[in-house]
Amino acid sequence: MIRFKQRSTENELMDDLSLDEIQIRSILKDITLANKWLGGNNITIKALDRLFKEHPREKYTILDIGCGDGSMLREVADHCAENHIKTQLIGLDLNEKSINIAKESSRGYGNIRYLTQDVLALKPEKFRCDILLCTLTLHHFSREQIHTFIKKFALLATIGIIVNDLDRNKIGFALFKVFSLVFMKTHVAKHDGLVSIKSGFTKNDFHIFSRSVPSMDYKVLWRWAFRYEWILTHPNT
Numbered sequence: 588m589i590r591f592k593q594r595s596t597e598n599e600l601m602d603d604l605s606l607d608e609i610q611i612r613s614i615l616k617d618i619t620l621a622n623k624w625l626g627g628n629n630i631t632i633k634a635l636d637r638l639f640k641e642h643p644r645e646k647y648t649i650l651d652i653g654c655g656d657g658s659m660l661r662e663v664a665d666h667c668a669e670n671h672i673k674t675q676l677i678g679l680d681l682n683e684k685s686i687n688i689a690k691e692s693s694r695g696y697g698n699i700r701y702l703t704q705d706v707l708a709l710k711p712e713k714f715r716c717d718i719l720l721c722t723l724t725l726h727h728f729s730r731e732q733i734h735t736f737i738k739k740f741a742l743l744a745t746i747g748i749i750v751n752d753l754d755r756n757k758i759g760f761a762l763f764k765v766f767s768l769v770f771m772k773t774h775v776a777k778h779d780g781l782v783s784i785k786s787g788f789t790k791n792d793f794h795i796f797s798r799s800v801p802s803m804d805y806k807v808l809w810r811w812a813f814r815y816e817w818i819l820t821h822p823n824t
C-alpha cells in the first residue's frame with residue numbers, strides 16, 4: 588500500500604459550525620451519495636448482522652456517533668425491520684443543523700431519535716446502548732482524543748463497537764479525487780473527502796488504539812473501497 592506517512596491534522600471545512608443548514612444539507616447529500624456508491628454503509632450493516640447473530644437479544648439499542656443526516660440509522664432501521672429485529676436507535680451529532688436535517692428526514696421512523704451532542708463531552712451513564720456505531724467520524728479526532736473516547740465507548744456499549752472509517756492510502760486518495768470530480772457537487776465535500784483520507788488510518792493505528800481497551804476482543808478488517816472495519820466486543824456478552 589502507498590501511504591501518507593502521518594495522519595493529516597488539517598481541519599475539515601464541514602466542522603465549521605457557522606455553515607448554514609442549506610450548505611450542510613448539500614454536503615451531507617454528497618457524503619451519502621459517496622457512501623451509497625462506494626458501499627460504505629453496507630460494511631456497517633454486515634458487521635451489525637454478525638453481532639446480532641453472535642449476541643442474540645430481544646431488542647437492541649444502537650447509538651450512532653456523528654450521525655450526520657441520519658442516513659446510516661435509516662438504513663439500519665429498514666434492514667432490521669425487514670429481518671424482524673427490534674431496535675431502538677439514537678443518533679448523536681455535534682452539529683445542530685445536521686440533527687435538524689436527520690430529524691426531518693427520519694419522520695415516519697418511530698424508533699429513531701436524534702440529539703445534538705459533542706462526543707468529547709459524552710457522559711457514559713447517560714447513553715447506555717448495546718452497540719455503538721461510528722462511521723466516518725473517528726478520523727475527525729486526534730490520536731489522544733481517540734484513545735480517550737474509545738475507553739468511553741467501551742463503557743457505553745454492552746455488546747460492542749463498530750467503527751467504519753477510511754484507509755489512509757494514496758491510491759484511495761487518487762480514486763476519490765476522480766470520483767468526487769465526476770459525482771460530487773459541493774466544494775466542501777470534495778475538499779473534506781480528500782482531507783478525510785489523509786486523516787484516515789492504517790491497520791496498525793487500530794492495533795494501537797485497541798490497547799486502550801485491553802479487556803475487549805477486536806478485529807480490524809480492510810474493506811472495499813479503502814475502508815477499515817474495526818470491531819470491538821466485550822467477551823462473554
Ligand SMILES: C[S@@+](CC[C@H](N)C(=O)[O-])C[C@H]1O[C@@H](n2cnc3c(N)ncnc32)[C@H](O)[C@@H]1O
Nearest residue numbers: 653654655680681682704705706722723724727
Ligand atoms: C463525515 S461526517 C459522517 C456522517 C455520517 N456518520 C456518515 O457516515 O455519513 C462526520 C460527522 O461527525 C460529526 N462530528 C464531528 N465532530 C464531532 C463531535 N465532537 N461530536 C459529535 N459529532 C461530531 C460531524 O458534525 C459530521 O456530521
